[in-house]
Amino acid sequence: MTTEQLDAVIVGAGFAGIGAAIQLKRLGIDDFVILDREDDLGGTWYVNHYPGLAVDVPTTTYSYFFEPNPNWSRLFTPGPEIKQYADDVADKYDVRKHMRFSTTVEGARWDEDANVWRIALAGGETMTARYLITATGFLSQPKVPDIPGIAGFEGKVIHTTEWEDDFDATGRRIAVIGTGATAVQLIPELAKRAADLTVYQRTPIWVVPKVDLRFGERTKRMFARIPLTQRVLRWLTDSIYEVMVSVGVRHYRTFRGRFNISAADLSKLHRFAVIRDPELRRRLTPDYDFGCKRPTFSNGYYRAFTKPNVHLQDAGIDHLDADGIIGKDGTKNAIDTLVLATGFDLWEANFPAIEVIGRDGRDLGKWWRDTRFQAYQGVSMPYFPNYLSLASPYAFLGLNFFNTMEYQMRLMDRLLSEVKRRGATTFEVTEEANAAFLDRMTELLGDSIFTAGNCGSANSYYFNPAGEPTLLRPSSTETAIREASEFPLADYQIA
Template sequence: MSSTTTPSVVVIGAGFGGIGVACVLRRAGFTDITILEKADGIGGVWRDNTYPGAACDVPSSLYSYSFAPNRTWPRRYSEQPDILAYLRRTAEAEGVLHQVRFGTEVTGAWFDEGDGVWHVDLAGGETVTADVLIPAVGQLSRPIVPDLPGAATFAGPAFHSARWDHDVDLTGKRIAVVGTGASAIQFVPRIQPSAAQVTVFQRSAPYVIPKPDRAYRPWHHRMFTAVPASQQLGRGATFGIGELLTTALTAWLPLGRLADLIFRLHLRVQVPDAELRARLMPGYRIGCKRLLFSNDWYPALTQPNVDVVTGRITEITPAGVRTEDGRVHEADVLVYGTGFTATDFLAPMAIRGLGGRDLNDEWADGARAHLGIAVPGFPNMFLVYGPNTNLGGNSIIAMMEGQFGYIRDLVRLVAARPRSYVDVKRTAADRFDTEMRDRLGRSVWVGCESWYREENGRVTTNWPGLVREYRRRTARVDAAEYAVVGPRLRQGA
């Protein structure tokens, strides 16, 4: 540590979480920051997901940092290139872009109790040392490709939506799409018009409601610039609607029935065919899986060159996809829209804390962290977008900004005592974990299988309440929940 005010910080990941926490730390006077990014550019999911139609399902006024408003969003719900450009501009304007080391993959980290520092191991063999370690790798960074029999035998191109192969021309091709999640409902309508055939393999139907999108006009941009409060008003209203949606999906059943009615009307209006509508009707309560927003998903599925297949996939053949009825659905290209390993937090990195304890062992039955940020026995390590901080109906940026401020205050505790380390008390972490298990055990998310849950049924991704509650609970650090261990204590004095 160079001084009592500038502990060294290593951030893992240069997405919205990593860039955001670095910005907040710099604004607080902590400038000894290194951001380790395994890719060749910043952006996280917005760098990786370049599939046709990739866009955010949260309005841009809210899916952006409160300290860096953008007055020139092209749409209410912006698409991937504009979101990535915003993050790049912000990182440069805030002075953190030059602190990113690209092409630097972290393989693991271990805490040196004697010196009170983290040693971060890189893929090339180098080790970086820091007083504070901030993993900000997100929950949606590692794509899932299902282990289907015969997948390697497929004769044509095959790729995951998060690794879109833009060298493959889909014009006039027969395309098999496995999955009907948030990515598929965006790219299928874009590839359908030029494809010869699109066969969508659906394991379970999603709930899809209208997306109130619109293009912004020049007068919008002039108004946002001349009267910033007008954009702030829209941001506040969007936040309030998001909180209301969360309440509808998790707590207030009459409001949830209204959301269900909106879905049913949307489906009825956009899909006239009763047989197809039946295939597109979810078999679980609304909110149990991620609620999706689209105006063109259902119309795309009604087109003559699109087929929705609900039969279980038994194998991939060189010619296409075989389903349980024995039929082979021939395809030239195979696209997986099968999501991410959301519950594998920090994998495949090996993280070791006090006494060499392995984080994998700590999380053997599911990841947990106090407020989604601190893990007992892993001092001076503070997570961004950690366990139980994902949302079902609002902006994750609003959640992460609560974490940024909380982590800033924890770093201040570290800075106040040279070579000290800050470790959350197990009693505090266990109390929080018990609360999460109890509240989530009564939530809508335990009613079906989804990427929110571990194999043992535990929900490790989602926050059970409103963003407002989380922001209140992270507004200040309760010093009684943490042990600040100084060098003399470590030496047994």
């Protein structure tokens, strides 16, 4: 079988993959492909299209800094507009032609003799590439709960990542499992039409009111004609979120959790204003600190529980039978539809999303689990030459993925430009630089809510299976971008 030879392979056609492709083209690298298992681009914004889907970070901030969009309809834009933005950026920067859809990457292995990555695809096809970039995102592997009896349930089962657009909730008896960010958006929509809706809650979530502004045509024209006005609004939303993450997450110990207490009080006031039943308010109140898991914004979530057709069940699930759910308290709830709003499997299925075997046969997933989850600047690991993993430990800056992509593109520019300048063929982060970065991240996390706060009952995906909060990078956006632009080139072996 003929093996296709390329300069680079990018795995994932979401916003990270699109950003990486744009940066490669800026560097003069055009012989690359973007592989994605779905049949269209957009990543999580293509896969997810359930009712109520919207971004939970202002879209003035949730976009590439170099590509502002004056056409957003709202401050918290609905999902279809985010997908359209991905389409528009891919077309404008001419990266769609590099994409191959319905292509599943099974694994990649570094060939030490040829200094290339050998990438195996489902179906037996192979590729070789000088550079491998995995842009599989943090939310790409759906989590399906292992509930006894679920295979024997005779009703409809829908995971939110596989939503059926023609599904009509009208008159149905629906159970929703999960109360994370997805459920907070979906539940109010289902409550409008379902005859009966029961929400199965393991862990309550902090919900604060959503200040969602509509952008009228006059505002859109102003953004288009005077781009500085949108830049100013972005600076404002960026600054607000940066302060929130800095004070409430990264420097929790320094500020003694005062911001978190205030945010929790706002959520409590929100519940009190909407829900008059004190027992229901108590059951919807988290017992962990605000910020231990991703909080969310909604004006309709708590209100949904005041409807006569909506019920909260927090006693736990024992098993399913053919037509309903039997709770751990022995009660049975007859349903015809089961909605799994159970989120994503980050650590077991997504770190890494494919099998990656580096130099000397080092298996990335096994190495992470046998030692610690770690990645220099959130992208590089020793023993993995010419490899950048954009969804790695210590990669995510907090609430806004695009700030993460911004610093990663800066790092790609500095690193690959130096490789080109030297006429080199490989780069690999040194073990010393990687260890020093890990030590610094661990020390900085000592001041964070994850170490100093009360997070034990949060069930947060920020924590890996060993209990370490290694998803987030405990540094400001400004610091991450500066380090990505100025890191010592000696931190990499370039040969």
